[in-house]
Amino acid sequence: MKLIRSNIELLFWVAALIALGFSDPTQTHFVLCPLRLMGFTWCPGCGIGHAIAYLFHGNIAASWHAHWLGIPALAVLLYRIVTLSVTRYKEYT
Structure with a gap:
């Protein structure tokens, strides 16, 4: 549980981008x-x-x-994911 709590932001951004990757932006029913x-x-x-x-x-x-702003927003999110990943990796090694 501590592992999830300490990585909640990283997990959130990764899950959000995965959800957007699998979504169909042309469908607006839900x-x-x-x-x-x-x-x-x-x-x-x-x-x-x-x-x-x-x-x-x-x-x-x-x-x-x-x-x-979609292209810059994606770049910022990917940068944040990489930064969080590197930080967490350094903490655990």
Whole structure:
């Protein structure tokens, strides 16, 4: 349990990117977005999520159209995952 608790951020980001990689951004039948559930049609968080999902599917144009910060956001998340992984590795060795 201590291992999971000390790596919760790392596990969260990895799980989030895996979920976005397996999601289909063109399907909108099931959403967890509170803004979308309240009836708003545009949400910046959904746009970045769709942009990252499109990137994982290789559709750069659709990613850029969904949200122009999708590419930098993915780069920041990957950098954070690598940084956390290296830090945790050094702590355990």
